[in-house]
Amino acid sequence: MLRHAIPCFLLAGALGSMGCSSAGAEASRARAASTEHAIAITHVTLIDPASGPRPDVTIVMVGHRITAVGPSASTPVPEHAQVHDETGHFAVPGFWDAHVHLTQMGMDSMPLFVANGVTSVRDMGSTFGDIVLWKQAWSTGQPAPRVFAPGPKIDGKGELWGDNWLVTTPDGARRAVDDLAAYGVDFIKVHAGLSRPVYDALADESRKKGLSFAGHVDEDYPAAWAAKSGQRTIEHGSSMVPCSDTVRAQLRADPKLVPLLKWVCASSNDDVMPELARAGAWLTPTLVSWRGKTMLLKEAPSLEGYRYVSAALEKRWLGDGEETAPQPIEREVLAQFGPLAANAHRAGVHLLVGTDIGDPYVVPGFGLHDEMQLFVEAGIPPLVALRSATLEAARALGADATTGSIEVGKSADVVLLDADPLANIRNTRRIGAVVQNGRWFDRAALTALLEPLTRRK
Ligand SMILES: [Zn+2]
Missing domain, CATH: 2.30.40.10 (Urease, subunit C, domain 1)
Structure with a gap:
Protein backbone atom coordinates (compact mmCIF):
# COMPACT_ATOMS: atom_id res chain seq x y z
CA MET A 1 0.00 0.00 0.00
CA LEU A 2 1.63 3.22 -1.09
CA ARG A 3 1.27 6.28 1.04
CA HIS A 4 -0.23 9.09 -0.95
CA ALA A 5 1.03 12.45 0.19
CA ILE A 6 -1.59 15.09 -0.44
CA PRO A 7 -0.35 18.49 0.66
CA CYS A 8 -2.68 20.30 3.01
CA PHE A 9 -2.78 23.40 0.80
CA LEU A 10 -4.30 21.32 -1.96
CA LEU A 11 -7.25 20.48 0.20
CA ALA A 12 -7.56 23.86 1.90
CA GLY A 13 -10.61 25.65 0.66
CA ALA A 14 -11.96 22.47 -0.86
CA LEU A 15 -14.45 22.38 1.99
CA GLY A 16 -16.95 19.73 2.70
CA SER A 17 -15.12 17.77 5.30
CA MET A 18 -12.36 16.79 2.94
CA GLY A 19 -9.28 18.62 3.94
CA CYS A 20 -7.60 20.67 6.54
CA SER A 21 -9.46 23.61 8.02
CA SER A 22 -8.83 26.76 6.09
CA ALA A 23 -8.79 30.49 6.34
CA GLY A 24 -9.92 30.55 2.70
CA ALA A 25 -13.13 28.82 3.67
CA GLU A 26 -13.87 31.40 6.36
CA ALA A 27 -13.27 34.21 3.89
CA SER A 28 -15.59 32.67 1.31
CA ARG A 29 -18.31 32.24 3.93
CA ALA A 30 -17.95 35.89 4.92
CA ARG A 31 -18.17 36.92 1.27
CA ALA A 32 -21.30 34.83 0.83
CA GLY A 94 -32.70 18.92 -4.67
CA PHE A 95 -31.95 15.42 -5.96
CA TRP A 96 -28.98 13.27 -4.95
CA ASP A 97 -27.17 10.83 -7.14
CA ALA A 98 -25.79 8.46 -4.51
CA HIS A 99 -23.38 6.61 -6.77
CA VAL A 100 -21.17 8.57 -9.13
CA HIS A 101 -17.53 8.47 -10.20
CA LEU A 102 -16.58 12.07 -10.87
CA THR A 103 -13.16 11.17 -12.25
CA GLN A 104 -14.77 8.87 -14.80
CA MET A 105 -17.41 11.45 -15.69
CA GLY A 106 -15.03 14.36 -16.19
CA MET A 107 -15.50 17.97 -15.13
CA ASP A 108 -16.66 19.05 -18.58
CA SER A 109 -19.96 17.32 -17.88
CA MET A 110 -20.53 19.09 -14.56
CA PRO A 111 -23.54 21.19 -15.71
CA LEU A 112 -25.54 18.01 -16.39
CA PHE A 113 -26.16 17.66 -12.66
CA VAL A 114 -27.74 21.01 -11.82
CA ALA A 115 -29.55 21.07 -15.18
CA ASN A 116 -31.28 17.88 -14.00
CA GLY A 117 -31.96 19.10 -10.47
CA VAL A 118 -29.11 17.07 -8.96
CA THR A 119 -27.73 19.32 -6.22
CA SER A 120 -25.77 16.70 -4.24
CA VAL A 121 -23.81 13.62 -5.17
CA ARG A 122 -22.06 10.85 -3.33
CA ASP A 123 -18.90 9.93 -5.14
CA MET A 124 -17.96 6.25 -4.86
CA GLY A 125 -14.31 6.40 -5.84
CA SER A 126 -12.34 9.13 -7.61
CA THR A 127 -8.90 10.67 -7.41
CA PHE A 128 -8.16 13.21 -4.68
CA GLY A 129 -7.31 15.82 -7.29
CA ASP A 130 -10.72 15.59 -8.94
CA ILE A 131 -12.61 15.55 -5.64
CA VAL A 132 -10.84 18.72 -4.58
CA LEU A 133 -11.73 20.44 -7.86
CA TRP A 134 -15.39 19.40 -7.64
CA LYS A 135 -15.67 20.46 -4.00
CA GLN A 136 -14.11 23.78 -4.91
CA ALA A 137 -16.58 24.23 -7.76
CA TRP A 138 -19.45 23.88 -5.29
CA SER A 139 -17.93 26.07 -2.58
CA THR A 140 -17.08 28.86 -5.02
CA GLY A 141 -20.66 29.07 -6.29
CA GLN A 142 -20.37 27.34 -9.66
CA PRO A 143 -23.35 25.31 -10.92
CA ALA A 144 -21.97 22.18 -9.29
CA PRO A 145 -23.43 19.68 -6.84
CA ARG A 146 -22.35 19.33 -3.22
CA VAL A 147 -19.96 16.37 -3.09
CA PHE A 148 -19.50 13.70 -0.44
CA ALA A 149 -16.54 11.50 -1.26
CA PRO A 150 -14.35 8.70 0.02
CA GLY A 151 -11.36 9.54 -2.17
CA PRO A 152 -9.97 6.36 -3.75
CA LYS A 153 -11.73 3.04 -3.14
CA ILE A 154 -10.11 0.20 -1.24
CA ASP A 155 -9.66 -2.84 -3.45
CA GLY A 156 -8.12 -6.24 -2.79
CA LYS A 157 -7.41 -7.58 -6.25
CA GLY A 158 -7.13 -4.80 -8.81
CA GLU A 159 -4.19 -2.51 -9.37
CA LEU A 160 -3.04 0.48 -7.45
CA TRP A 161 -4.57 3.35 -9.35
CA GLY A 162 -5.49 6.96 -8.72
CA ASP A 163 -9.07 6.13 -7.83
CA ASN A 164 -8.26 2.72 -6.40
CA TRP A 165 -5.94 1.68 -3.55
CA LEU A 166 -4.74 -1.89 -3.46
CA VAL A 167 -4.86 -3.34 0.06
CA THR A 168 -3.98 -6.98 0.74
CA THR A 169 -3.24 -7.23 4.46
CA PRO A 170 -5.12 -6.28 7.65
CA ASP A 171 -2.30 -3.87 8.59
CA GLY A 172 -2.48 -2.35 5.13
CA ALA A 173 -6.23 -1.86 5.58
CA ARG A 174 -5.71 -0.04 8.88
CA ARG A 175 -3.01 2.18 7.38
CA ALA A 176 -5.23 2.97 4.40
CA VAL A 177 -8.13 3.99 6.64
CA ASP A 178 -5.79 6.09 8.81
CA ASP A 179 -4.40 7.85 5.72
CA LEU A 180 -7.83 8.48 4.28
CA ALA A 181 -9.05 9.79 7.64
CA ALA A 182 -6.07 12.16 7.76
CA TYR A 183 -7.00 13.48 4.32
CA GLY A 184 -10.47 14.25 5.63
CA VAL A 185 -12.56 11.92 3.48
CA ASP A 186 -16.28 11.78 4.18
CA PHE A 187 -16.38 7.96 4.41
CA ILE A 188 -14.50 4.83 3.31
CA LYS A 189 -15.38 2.99 0.09
CA VAL A 190 -15.01 -0.78 0.19
CA HIS A 191 -14.45 -2.30 -3.23
CA ALA A 192 -14.03 -5.89 -4.37
CA GLY A 193 -11.61 -8.72 -3.72
CA LEU A 194 -10.75 -8.16 -0.05
CA SER A 195 -10.18 -11.17 2.17
CA ARG A 196 -12.33 -11.49 5.29
CA PRO A 197 -9.45 -10.50 7.66
CA VAL A 198 -8.69 -7.42 5.52
CA TYR A 199 -12.37 -6.48 5.40
CA ASP A 200 -12.76 -6.92 9.16
CA ALA A 201 -9.69 -4.78 9.83
CA LEU A 202 -11.05 -2.08 7.53
CA ALA A 203 -14.41 -2.15 9.32
CA ASP A 204 -12.79 -2.01 12.74
CA GLU A 205 -10.38 0.81 11.87
CA SER A 206 -13.19 2.84 10.26
CA ARG A 207 -15.19 2.56 13.47
CA LYS A 208 -12.18 3.68 15.51
CA LYS A 209 -11.73 6.69 13.25
CA GLY A 210 -15.42 7.57 13.43
CA LEU A 211 -15.87 7.04 9.69
CA SER A 212 -18.66 5.11 8.06
CA PHE A 213 -17.84 2.67 5.29
CA ALA A 214 -19.88 1.74 2.27
CA GLY A 215 -19.56 -0.12 -0.98
CA HIS A 216 -19.45 -3.56 -2.51
CA VAL A 217 -20.01 -7.00 -1.09
CA ASP A 218 -17.98 -10.00 -2.22
CA GLU A 219 -17.52 -13.71 -1.55
CA ASP A 220 -15.66 -13.16 1.73
CA TYR A 221 -18.04 -10.43 2.89
CA PRO A 222 -21.52 -11.22 1.59
CA ALA A 223 -24.38 -8.79 2.17
CA ALA A 224 -25.51 -10.21 5.51
CA TRP A 225 -21.96 -10.11 6.90
CA ALA A 226 -21.36 -6.61 5.56
CA ALA A 227 -24.58 -5.30 7.08
CA LYS A 228 -23.82 -6.93 10.43
CA SER A 229 -20.32 -5.42 10.32
CA GLY A 230 -21.82 -1.95 10.03
CA GLN A 231 -21.36 -1.36 6.30
CA ARG A 232 -23.64 1.62 5.76
CA THR A 233 -24.66 1.00 2.18
CA ILE A 234 -24.52 -1.97 -0.16
CA GLU A 235 -24.00 -1.10 -3.81
CA HIS A 236 -25.49 -2.67 -6.92
CA GLY A 237 -27.12 -5.68 -5.28
CA SER A 238 -24.44 -7.80 -6.94
CA SER A 239 -24.18 -11.38 -5.68
CA MET A 240 -27.62 -10.94 -4.12
CA VAL A 241 -30.06 -12.18 -6.75
CA PRO A 242 -31.61 -15.59 -6.04
CA CYS A 243 -30.86 -17.74 -9.12
CA SER A 244 -32.50 -21.07 -9.90
CA ASP A 245 -30.43 -24.15 -10.62
CA THR A 246 -31.55 -23.94 -14.26
CA VAL A 247 -30.30 -20.37 -14.56
CA ARG A 248 -27.00 -21.26 -12.90
CA ALA A 249 -26.54 -24.20 -15.29
CA GLN A 250 -27.25 -21.98 -18.29
CA LEU A 251 -24.69 -19.40 -17.15
CA ARG A 252 -22.11 -22.07 -16.38
CA ALA A 253 -22.49 -23.53 -19.87
CA ASP A 254 -21.12 -20.42 -21.60
CA PRO A 255 -17.63 -19.22 -20.58
CA LYS A 256 -18.60 -15.66 -21.51
CA LEU A 257 -21.50 -15.78 -19.03
CA VAL A 258 -19.69 -17.44 -16.14
CA PRO A 259 -18.79 -14.07 -14.52
CA LEU A 260 -22.51 -13.36 -14.15
CA LEU A 261 -22.75 -16.25 -11.70
CA LYS A 262 -20.69 -14.18 -9.30
CA TRP A 263 -21.84 -10.67 -10.24
CA VAL A 264 -25.50 -11.49 -10.11
CA CYS A 265 -26.33 -14.73 -8.32
CA ALA A 266 -26.32 -15.04 -4.56
CA SER A 267 -24.19 -17.91 -3.25
CA SER A 268 -27.14 -19.03 -1.16
CA ASN A 269 -30.78 -18.27 -1.84
CA ASP A 270 -31.51 -17.41 1.83
CA ASP A 271 -33.43 -14.14 2.12
CA VAL A 272 -30.90 -11.64 3.49
CA MET A 273 -33.21 -8.62 3.27
CA PRO A 274 -34.53 -8.93 6.84
CA GLU A 275 -30.92 -8.84 8.08
CA LEU A 276 -30.19 -5.72 6.04
CA ALA A 277 -33.32 -4.09 7.39
CA ARG A 278 -32.41 -4.99 10.97
CA ALA A 279 -28.88 -3.63 10.56
CA GLY A 280 -30.19 -0.41 9.02
CA ALA A 281 -28.10 -0.79 5.87
CA TRP A 282 -29.14 0.94 2.64
CA LEU A 283 -29.21 -0.76 -0.74
CA THR A 284 -28.23 1.18 -3.88
CA PRO A 285 -29.41 -1.08 -6.71
CA THR A 286 -27.99 1.10 -9.56
CA LEU A 287 -30.64 -0.30 -11.93
CA VAL A 288 -29.64 2.08 -14.68
CA SER A 289 -26.11 0.68 -14.73
CA TRP A 290 -27.40 -2.92 -14.91
CA ARG A 291 -29.67 -1.84 -17.76
CA GLY A 292 -26.63 -0.38 -19.53
CA LYS A 293 -24.93 -3.77 -19.55
CA THR A 294 -27.59 -5.06 -21.93
CA MET A 295 -27.47 -2.07 -24.29
CA LEU A 296 -25.61 -1.46 -27.53
CA LEU A 297 -24.35 1.82 -28.95
CA LYS A 298 -27.01 1.82 -31.65
CA GLU A 299 -29.64 2.04 -28.88
CA ALA A 300 -27.95 4.98 -27.15
CA PRO A 301 -29.92 7.67 -29.05
CA SER A 302 -33.02 6.44 -27.18
CA LEU A 303 -31.44 7.64 -23.90
CA GLU A 304 -32.55 11.02 -22.69
CA GLY A 305 -29.64 13.44 -22.65
CA TYR A 306 -27.47 11.25 -24.91
CA ARG A 307 -26.66 14.26 -27.10
CA TYR A 308 -24.85 15.87 -24.15
CA VAL A 309 -22.60 12.90 -23.39
CA SER A 310 -18.96 13.88 -23.83
CA ALA A 311 -16.73 12.08 -26.33
CA ALA A 312 -14.46 11.00 -23.48
CA LEU A 313 -17.30 9.47 -21.47
CA GLU A 314 -18.68 7.68 -24.51
CA LYS A 315 -15.22 6.28 -25.23
CA ARG A 316 -15.14 4.96 -21.68
CA TRP A 317 -18.52 3.30 -22.17
CA LEU A 318 -17.27 1.42 -25.19
CA GLY A 319 -13.97 0.26 -23.67
CA ASP A 320 -11.62 -1.52 -26.07
CA GLY A 321 -13.70 -4.61 -26.73
CA GLU A 322 -16.26 -5.12 -29.47
CA GLU A 323 -19.85 -4.86 -28.32
CA THR A 324 -21.80 -8.07 -28.63
CA ALA A 325 -25.58 -8.38 -28.44
CA PRO A 326 -26.63 -9.78 -25.06
CA GLN A 327 -28.08 -13.27 -25.00
CA PRO A 328 -31.63 -13.83 -23.75
CA ILE A 329 -30.40 -15.45 -20.51
CA GLU A 330 -28.15 -12.44 -19.90
CA ARG A 331 -31.09 -10.09 -20.28
CA GLU A 332 -33.16 -12.31 -18.05
CA VAL A 333 -30.73 -12.35 -15.12
CA LEU A 334 -29.76 -8.68 -15.43
CA ALA A 335 -33.46 -7.79 -15.29
CA GLN A 336 -33.63 -9.30 -11.79
CA PHE A 337 -32.22 -6.25 -9.99
CA GLY A 338 -35.51 -4.34 -10.21
CA PRO A 339 -37.41 -7.14 -8.43
CA LEU A 340 -34.50 -7.37 -5.95
CA ALA A 341 -34.87 -3.65 -5.13
CA ALA A 342 -38.64 -3.98 -4.75
CA ASN A 343 -38.16 -7.00 -2.51
CA ALA A 344 -35.71 -5.01 -0.38
CA HIS A 345 -38.23 -2.19 -0.05
CA ARG A 346 -40.98 -4.58 1.02
CA ALA A 347 -38.64 -6.07 3.64
CA GLY A 348 -38.05 -2.61 5.12
CA VAL A 349 -34.61 -1.96 3.62
CA HIS A 350 -34.05 1.68 2.76
CA LEU A 351 -32.94 2.34 -0.79
CA LEU A 352 -30.72 4.92 -2.47
CA VAL A 353 -31.03 6.23 -6.01
CA GLY A 354 -27.57 5.99 -7.51
CA THR A 355 -26.60 5.56 -11.15
CA ASP A 356 -22.92 4.54 -11.24
CA ILE A 357 -21.89 7.26 -13.67
CA GLY A 358 -18.93 5.98 -15.64
CA ASP A 359 -20.66 2.71 -16.47
CA PRO A 360 -21.94 2.15 -20.02
CA TYR A 361 -25.06 4.05 -21.06
CA VAL A 362 -25.48 5.92 -17.80
CA VAL A 363 -26.03 9.55 -18.80
CA PRO A 364 -24.95 11.92 -16.01
CA GLY A 365 -27.87 13.85 -14.52
CA PHE A 366 -30.50 12.43 -16.87
CA GLY A 367 -29.74 8.91 -15.63
CA LEU A 368 -30.98 9.88 -12.16
CA HIS A 369 -34.49 10.29 -13.57
CA ASP A 370 -34.16 6.97 -15.41
CA GLU A 371 -33.20 5.33 -12.12
CA MET A 372 -36.26 6.72 -10.30
CA GLN A 373 -38.43 5.52 -13.17
CA LEU A 374 -36.89 2.04 -12.99
CA PHE A 375 -37.63 1.99 -9.24
CA VAL A 376 -41.29 2.70 -9.91
CA GLU A 377 -41.49 0.24 -12.81
CA ALA A 378 -40.16 -2.41 -10.40
CA GLY A 379 -43.11 -1.72 -8.08
CA ILE A 380 -41.62 0.80 -5.66
CA PRO A 381 -44.03 3.66 -4.84
CA PRO A 382 -43.14 7.05 -6.39
CA LEU A 383 -42.83 8.73 -2.97
CA VAL A 384 -40.30 6.06 -1.92
CA ALA A 385 -38.35 6.61 -5.15
CA LEU A 386 -38.28 10.36 -4.42
CA ARG A 387 -37.27 9.77 -0.82
CA SER A 388 -34.49 7.44 -1.97
CA ALA A 389 -33.21 10.23 -4.24
CA THR A 390 -33.25 12.87 -1.48
CA LEU A 391 -33.68 12.28 2.24
CA GLU A 392 -32.36 8.71 2.36
CA ALA A 393 -29.06 9.72 0.77
CA ALA A 394 -28.64 12.53 3.30
CA ARG A 395 -29.46 10.08 6.11
CA ALA A 396 -27.02 7.47 4.80
CA LEU A 397 -24.28 10.11 4.94
CA GLY A 398 -25.33 11.48 8.32
CA ALA A 399 -26.05 14.81 6.60
CA ASP A 400 -29.82 14.95 7.10
CA ALA A 401 -29.61 17.73 9.69
CA THR A 402 -28.56 20.10 6.90
CA THR A 403 -29.83 18.62 3.62
CA GLY A 404 -32.20 16.08 2.09
CA SER A 405 -35.57 17.78 2.58
CA ILE A 406 -37.20 21.20 2.46
CA GLU A 407 -37.09 22.24 6.11
ZN1 LIG B 1 -19.35 2.48 -8.96
Missing part, protein backbone atom coordinates in the same frame (compact mmCIF):
# COMPACT_ATOMS: atom_id res chain seq x y z
CA ALA A 33 -22.96 36.38 3.89
CA SER A 34 -22.44 39.89 2.58
CA THR A 35 -24.27 39.14 -0.66
CA GLU A 36 -27.14 37.16 0.81
CA HIS A 37 -30.37 37.49 -1.03
CA ALA A 38 -33.81 36.09 -0.37
CA ILE A 39 -36.00 33.93 -2.58
CA ALA A 40 -39.62 33.10 -1.82
CA ILE A 41 -41.53 30.35 -3.59
CA THR A 42 -45.23 30.83 -2.93
CA HIS A 43 -48.40 28.73 -3.38
CA VAL A 44 -46.47 25.60 -4.32
CA THR A 45 -47.35 21.99 -3.50
CA LEU A 46 -44.39 20.86 -1.43
CA ILE A 47 -43.64 17.16 -1.63
CA ASP A 48 -42.03 16.20 1.63
CA PRO A 49 -39.95 13.06 1.02
CA ALA A 50 -40.92 11.69 4.43
CA SER A 51 -44.63 12.44 4.54
CA GLY A 52 -45.91 13.34 1.08
CA PRO A 53 -47.63 16.39 -0.43
CA ARG A 54 -48.53 19.62 1.37
CA PRO A 55 -50.60 22.01 -0.77
CA ASP A 56 -50.22 25.81 -0.91
CA VAL A 57 -46.90 26.21 0.85
CA THR A 58 -44.46 29.12 0.92
CA ILE A 59 -40.74 28.41 1.08
CA VAL A 60 -38.36 31.23 1.97
CA MET A 61 -34.62 30.95 1.41
CA VAL A 62 -32.03 33.49 2.53
CA GLY A 63 -28.49 33.03 1.25
CA HIS A 64 -27.70 29.33 1.33
CA ARG A 65 -30.40 28.32 3.81
CA ILE A 66 -34.11 27.67 3.99
CA THR A 67 -35.46 30.08 6.60
CA ALA A 68 -39.23 29.47 6.49
CA VAL A 69 -41.61 26.79 5.27
CA GLY A 70 -45.33 26.98 5.98
CA PRO A 71 -48.85 27.63 4.72
CA SER A 72 -48.86 30.50 2.22
CA ALA A 73 -51.62 32.23 4.18
CA SER A 74 -49.49 32.59 7.30
CA THR A 75 -45.85 32.55 6.20
CA PRO A 76 -44.36 36.04 5.90
CA VAL A 77 -42.28 36.82 2.83
CA PRO A 78 -39.31 39.15 3.42
CA GLU A 79 -39.79 42.54 1.73
CA HIS A 80 -36.63 42.31 -0.38
CA ALA A 81 -37.27 38.72 -1.51
CA GLN A 82 -37.43 37.70 -5.15
CA VAL A 83 -40.93 36.15 -5.23
CA HIS A 84 -41.93 33.27 -7.51
CA ASP A 85 -45.63 32.38 -7.52
CA GLU A 86 -45.58 28.63 -8.25
CA THR A 87 -49.32 27.95 -8.18
CA GLY A 88 -50.00 24.59 -9.80
CA HIS A 89 -46.36 23.50 -9.51
CA PHE A 90 -44.52 21.09 -7.21
CA ALA A 91 -41.44 21.58 -5.03
CA VAL A 92 -39.17 18.66 -4.17
CA PRO A 93 -35.77 18.71 -2.44
CA VAL A 408 -36.02 25.32 8.02
CA GLY A 409 -32.27 25.41 8.57
CA LYS A 410 -31.46 23.06 5.70
CA SER A 411 -29.56 24.07 2.60
CA ALA A 412 -31.43 25.92 -0.12
CA ASP A 413 -31.62 23.08 -2.65
CA VAL A 414 -35.05 22.87 -4.27
CA VAL A 415 -36.36 21.57 -7.59
CA LEU A 416 -39.60 22.96 -9.03
CA LEU A 417 -41.60 20.62 -11.23
CA ASP A 418 -44.36 21.55 -13.67
CA ALA A 419 -46.32 18.38 -12.91
CA ASP A 420 -46.90 15.98 -10.03
CA PRO A 421 -44.13 13.34 -9.69
CA LEU A 422 -46.36 11.22 -7.43
CA ALA A 423 -48.93 10.94 -10.23
CA ASN A 424 -46.23 9.96 -12.72
CA ILE A 425 -42.56 9.59 -11.78
CA ARG A 426 -41.59 10.75 -15.27
CA ASN A 427 -42.66 14.21 -14.12
CA THR A 428 -39.38 14.56 -12.18
CA ARG A 429 -37.96 15.41 -15.62
CA ARG A 430 -40.34 18.35 -16.06
CA ILE A 431 -38.08 20.79 -14.27
CA GLY A 432 -39.23 24.42 -14.29
CA ALA A 433 -36.51 25.80 -12.05
CA VAL A 434 -33.74 24.70 -9.69
CA VAL A 435 -32.47 26.41 -6.56
CA GLN A 436 -28.94 25.17 -6.04
CA ASN A 437 -27.31 26.27 -2.79
CA GLY A 438 -29.45 29.42 -2.81
CA ARG A 439 -28.94 30.27 -6.50
CA TRP A 440 -32.01 30.42 -8.75
CA PHE A 441 -31.87 28.80 -12.20
CA ASP A 442 -35.02 29.28 -14.27
CA ARG A 443 -35.75 27.06 -17.28
CA ALA A 444 -33.80 29.31 -19.63
CA ALA A 445 -30.76 29.27 -17.33
CA LEU A 446 -30.91 25.47 -17.09
CA THR A 447 -31.12 25.15 -20.87
CA ALA A 448 -28.17 27.53 -21.17
CA LEU A 449 -26.14 25.18 -18.96
CA LEU A 450 -26.78 22.34 -21.39
CA GLU A 451 -26.30 24.11 -24.69
CA PRO A 452 -22.47 24.18 -24.75
CA LEU A 453 -22.43 20.40 -24.17
CA THR A 454 -24.57 19.55 -27.19
CA ARG A 455 -22.74 17.06 -29.43
CA ARG A 456 -25.63 15.83 -31.52
CA LYS A 457 -28.97 17.15 -32.70
